[in-house]
Amino acid sequence: MLSFVLVVLASTFFIGIVYRVRALVSGRKGPGIFQGVKDVVRLFKKGFVLSTTASYISEIGAVAYFASVVTAMLVVPFGGNAGFFSFEGDFIFFAYILAVGKFFLIVAALDTGSPFEGMGANREAMYALLVEPAFFILIGSFAMLTREFSFFGIYKYMHFDNSVSYFMGALVTYVLVQIAMLECGRMPVDDPKTHLELTMIHEVMVLDKSGFDLALIQSATYLKFSLYGLLIVNFFLPPGTPLWLMLAVFFVAQVVLAVTVGLLESFKARSRMNRNPLIIFSLTTLSILIFFAVLIIMNKFSL
Amino acid sequence: MLSEVLLTSVISVSHIPLLLICLVFLVPVVVFVPYQLKNYFNLLVTSLFSIAGLFVAVHIFLNGNIMFPVFGLPFIGPIRVEADLLSAVFISIIAISALLGAIYAVGYIKPEREGSRMNMYTMAYNFLIVSMYLVCVIQNLIAFMIIWEIMSFCSFLLVITEHEKLRTIRSGLSYLITMHIGVTFFMIAVALIYLRTGNVEFASIMEYCKSYQDFPIFLLFFAGFGFKLAIIPLHTWAPDTYMAAQPQIAAIMGGTMKKLGIYGIIRVLTHIQDSHMEIGIFMIVIGCASALYGIINAIVQNDMKRALTYSSIENIGLIIMGLGIGILGVGVQDYSLAYLGLCGALLHVVNHTMFKSLLFMSAGAVQNSINMMNMNLMGGLVKTMPINSFLFLIASLSICGLPPFNGFISEFLLYGGIFEGLNATNVVAEVFLLVALICLALSGGLSLFNYAKMFGISFLGTPRTERARTAEEPNLWLIVPQVILVLLILSVDLFPSGYIHQLDHVIYMFVPKTHVFANRIFTAAQSIATVTILFLVFILVIMLVRYWVMKRSGVKYGPTWGCGYLAPTHKLQYTSSSFSHLFFTYAEPILGIVKRNPSLEKDNLFPKNQNYDTHTYDALEKNLVKNFVGRSEHFMQYFAFLQTGRLQHYVIYGFAFLFLIFLLTFSEII
Numbered sequence: 001m002l003s004f005v006l007v008v009l010a011s012t013f014f015i016g017i018v019y020r021v022r023a024l025v026s027g028r029k030g031p032g033i034f035q036g037v038k039d040v041v042r043l044f045k046k047g048f049v050l051s052t053t054a055s056y057i058s059e060i061g062a063v064a065y066f067a068s069v070v071t072a073m074l075v076v077p078f079g080g081n082a083g084f085f086s087f088e089g090d091f092i093f094f095a096y097i098l099a100v101g102k103f104f105l106i107v108a109a110l111d112t113g114s115p116f117e118g119m120g121a122n123r124e125a126m127y128a129l130l131v132e133p134a135f136f137i138l139i140g141s142f143a144m145l146t147r148e149f150s151f152f153g154i155y156k157y158m159h160f161d162n163s164v165s166y167f168m169g170a171l172v173t174y175v176l177v178q179i180a181m182l183e184c185g186r187m188p189v190d191d192p193k194t195h196l197e198l199t200m201i202h203e204v205m206v207l208d209k210s211g212f213d214l215a216l217i218q219s220a221t222y223l224k225f226s227l228y229g230l231l232i233v234n235f236f237l238p239p240g241t242p243l244w245l246m247l248a249v250f251f252v253a254q255v256v257l258a259v260t261v262g263l264l265e266s267f268k269a270r271s272r273m274n275r276n277p278l279i280i281f282s283l284t285t286l287s288i289l290i291f292f293a294v295l296i297i298m299n300k301f302s303l
Numbered sequence: 304m305l306s307e308v309l310l311t312s313v314i315s316v317s318h319i320p321l322l323l324i325c326l327v328f329l330v331p332v333v334v335f336v337p338y339q340l341k342n343y344f345n346l347l348v349t350s351l352f353s354i355a356g357l358f359v360a361v362h363i364f365l366n367g368n369i370m371f372p373v374f375g376l377p378f379i380g381p382i383r384v385e386a387d388l389l390s391a392v393f394i395s396i397i398a399i400s401a402l403l404g405a406i407y408a409v410g411y412i413k414p415e416r417e418g419s420r421m422n423m424y425t426m427a428y429n430f431l432i433v434s435m436y437l438v439c440v441i442q443n444l445i446a447f448m449i450i451w452e453i454m455s456f457c458s459f460l461l462v463i464t465e466h467e468k469l470r471t472i473r474s475g476l477s478y479l480i481t482m483h484i485g486v487t488f489f490m491i492a493v494a495l496i497y498l499r500t501g502n503v504e505f506a507s508i509m510e511y512c513k514s515y516q517d518f519p520i521f522l523l524f525f526a527g528f529g530f531k532l533a534i535i536p537l538h539t540w541a542p543d544t545y546m547a548a549q550p551q552i553a554a555i556m557g558g559t560m561k562k563l564g565i566y567g568i569i570r571v572l573t574h575i576q577d578s579h580m581e582i583g584i585f586m587i588v589i590g591c592a593s594a595l596y597g598i599i600n601a602i603v604q605n606d607m608k609r610a611l612t613y614s615s616i617e618n619i620g621l622i623i624m625g626l627g628i629g630i631l632g633v634g635v636q637d638y639s640l641a642y643l644g645l646c647g648a649l650l651h652v653v654n655h656t657m658f659k660s661l662l663f664m665s666a667g668a669v670q671n672s673i674n675m676m677n678m679n680l681m682g683g684l685v686k687t688m689p690i691n692s693f694l695f696l697i698a699s700l701s702i703c704g705l706p707p708f709n710g711f712i713s714e715f716l717l718y719g720g721i722f723e724g725l726n727a728t729n730v731v732a733e734v735f736l737l738v739a740l741i742c743l744a745l746s747g748g749l750s751l752f753n754y755a756k757m758f759g760i761s762f763l764g765t766p767r768t769e770r771a772r773t774a775e776e777p778n779l780w781l782i783v784p785q786v787i788l789v790l791l792i793l794s795v796d797l798f799p800s801g802y803i804h805q806l807d808h809v810i811y812m813f814v815p816k817t818h819v820f821a822n823r824i825f826t827a828a829q830s831i832a833t834v835t836i837l838f839l840v841f842i843l844v845i846m847l848v849r850y851w852v853m854k855r856s857g858v859k860y861g862p863t864w865g866c867g868y869l870a871p872t873h874k875l876q877y878t879s880s881s882f883s884h885l886f887f888t889y890a891e892p893i894l895g896i897v898k899r900n901p902s903l904e905k906d907n908l909f910p911k912n913q914n915y916d917t918h919t920y921d922a923l924e925k926n927l928v929k930n931f932v933g934r935s936e937h938f939m940q941y942f943a944f945l946q947t948g949r950l951q952h953y954v955i956y957g958f959a960f961l962f963l964i965f966l967l968t969f970s971e972i973i
Contacts, residue, residue: 047856051863053765055685057696060842063849067841071834087830088823092718093706097838099747100705103755107696110759110877112863113682118764118877125755126885129748136718136744137737144725144733207864212852216845277889284741291737295730 003078021262043215061108068101120204180228356398410780474543485530550667583631590624643720895922
């Protein structure tokens with residue numbers, strides 16, 4: 001419940017901070033941090049321009065994408081508070097419901113028959129599939145460590161208490177930040193500020209979306225980013241922390257995360273397309289490292 | 304229950320064998336039926352068979368095992384026929400898909416053109432159904448093998464229904480030969496069991512395993528069934544065969560007959576005594592390899608049916624992996640792992656039958672309408688055949704294991720099993736479960752890529768050819784079975800507990816009977832169903848808001864944005880080849896790729912027409928099978944002089960052989 005509200009709140013300023021940081025670093029003043037929300041509101045008010053080639057898939061594509069992100073938000077807890085739903089295996093559901101959204105976004109891009117959107121759809125599908133294992137191994141490691149099978153249980157019994165686990169915490173944060181940036185179409189895999197269709201991934205898929213649909217996709221992306229932020233923050237909120245402290249930690253962490261993303265993006269160029277799988281697979285490798293770290297923590301090798 | 308009382312008052316289970324025999328004699332009557340009616344006759348007979356099968360299955364689900372009277376045959380010995388819950392699961396799958404296939408055939412086979420071949424078709428189809436039933440119930444291994452052969456032969460006849468095409472005959476023969484190689488392994492296993500125990504029943508495998516190693520004998524059975532299952536590297540017959548077969552045949556072969564291999568493996572596994580751990584690990588490795596190889600090859604195909612076949616290699620791989628996880632759980636005595644793995648695998652068997660049949664039928668309807676299967680030449684079918692494309696979309700979503708549909712439930716169970724198993728104490732088991740986890744996650748992503756491509760390229764966008772532009776919605780006979788399949792898919796989705804309850808009893812063959820796991824699954828399934836419904840409600844609500852906004856602010860229609868380019872053609876679209884090209888470059892080490900890329904010379908000022916092409920081939924098929932066959936062919940050339948083509952010579956060979964045998968026995972060498 002609380003998590004849902006927090007994600008929505010954080011999503012309003014998250015992207016704004018990222019852009020503000022990027023602007024400041026490059027010596028400009030930049031837009032206000034609520035510019036993202038203003039953009040979305042403006043888009044919601046606009047009319048529709050639909051392609052004559054498009055079918056019902058285009059109509060439902062953006063809607064399903066947005067709905068999938070909102071549904072995914074329902075199962076993520078915040079600190080000691082469970083999400084709307086908490087059941088065994090909810091993280092599997094989380095990953096798969098996000099995949100539903102992706103599927104619809106991809107087919108909606110192919111629906112218009114545009115060469116550019118086909119390209120974007122292709123790349124999105126490609127990178128989406130490569131990132132799956134990383135997430136599952138990561139979550140699997142923690143399920144193993146805590147002997148729990150839901151987000152709530154994992155966060156509840158998760159605690160960092162020795163040197164291996166600090167190392168693990170750092171790795172987890174890194175991997176999740178990377179997954180979040182990938183899923184939301186940011187650097188180094190994709191650059192939303194690029195101005196050439198041929199180099200885009202996420203942006204090029206929505207070339208033919210306008211008004212309401214585009215607003216849905218934009219806001220889904222914002223929500224997704226702060227949702228992943230929440231996943232990260234949860235690792236550092238041990239149960240029993242007073243609520244005000246948890247809220248403070250949450251907002252500070254989101255801001256820090258946004259600033260980090262902004263800084264990363266300012267000093268990094270988008271990598272070449274054919275290097276992307278390497279970057280993504282390195283995430284899988286890191287999660288396997290975490291898996292073995294967990295095995296070490298649990299003293300399983302001493303058999 | 305009233306219906307039960309009604310059924311039992313009219314007919315009882317002891318009548319079923321007699322009824323089946325009568326039906327078998329009814330089938331050849333098709334010869335005397337006028338050709339316009341042969342289709343309907345086929346449907347009639349098949350539905351009688353299906354009703355009989357469903358009756359038996361329901362009876363088993365309600366009242367437990369059925370023992371049919373034992374009868375004996377010379378050489379084979381007493382044949383015990385017993386149907387238990389494992390049989391019932393498979394019998395019900397067979398009954399339903401056979402009926403749907405027969406309905407589909409009425410719409411697909413045109414009597415005016417193909418009336419004459421309906422005689423053979425009807426007989427082969429119905430005998431296939433009977434033999435599939437028998438495979439599920441016969442306990443005598445030799446009889447099982449004979450029926451298994453009849454089943455393979457009937458399906459061979461069905462594959463070559465369109466026998467005027469040379470390609471069909473070729474792939475049919477390749478299928479037949481491969482099946483016979485498979486049976487050889489089976490025969491060796493049966494012979495071993497007979498030699499060492501003196502009995503030829505499934506139950507005597509247990510006796511055998513008590514005194515001998517059980518891994519080798521399992522391996523023999525696994526290879527025998529593996530040929531039918533088309534797991535790698537025994538899959539080489541599958542793509543060509545399914546491409547050549549008519550869609551309803553592909554559906555019943557790919558969706559149902561293949562599963563009997565799974566039946567056989569489970570049946571053998573129930574009798575294995577120890578070395579569960581080794582078998583589990585072996586199956587996980589084979590399953591993972593099969594899943595990844597299958598789906599990687601599926602992505603690079605341009606032919607829709609071929610892609611579907613490779614994707615079913617993937618799904619069979621996942622099922623084998625699930626069974627492996629289950630058996631591993633039995634091995635390390637972690638019964639929740641065993642329960643979840645087996646439950647996931649069995650539910651995936653049921654689910655895969657539904658969505659793969661649906662996919663084959665839906666693709667077949669496309670083929671029926673535009674007479675081609677090359678996705679590069681399709682496009683825009685969603686406008687011309689909206690119902691069919693919607694059905695294909697649902698099947699795609701469920702085969703990718705995406706939440707609103709049934710594929711998710713079985714994949715969820717498999718994931719659940721793996722996560723549960725990670726808590727086991729055995730490090731070896733954990734490492735292999737990690738492999739399974741990576742493979743499951745990766746193949747999930749890859750199948751999303753594959754089906755997004757298949758649906759997006761062939762059904763969406765602008766038509767790429769005139770034929771695609773003039774496609775028509777299939778007739779009702781082709782639609783109805785697909786709709787029934789969608790309903791079945793939804794039934795699994797909405798009432799997973801009903802299905803899992805029935806599968807429970809099969810799992811209790813391996814796992815001590817406790818309900819703890821089942822209840823935990825149901826709690827999770829309940830929550831999933833709730834959240835999923837919420838997801839659909841979200842979609843509905845947002846769609847309504849969108850509709851309202853649309854009405855208020857108006858809609859403008861225009862051409863697709865082409866970056867300012869004003870004369871776009873359908874050729875600018877991404878095709879199936881271009882969509883898989885990026886993937887292609889990364890998966891190159893696994894795929895077999897032929898590139899013909901002639902380069903232009905510098906001094907060639909007036910270049911002529913040049914062709915550039917790239918295509919993939921099945922690397923395993925080329926390196927393992929074709930190489931081997933080529934070499935053995937080369938070796939066989941030395942004996943070519945024996946093949947004179949004259950009957951007299953062959954008779955002499957026969958005599959020479961008999962004389963040799965006589966000499967050898969006379970001198971007591973053999």
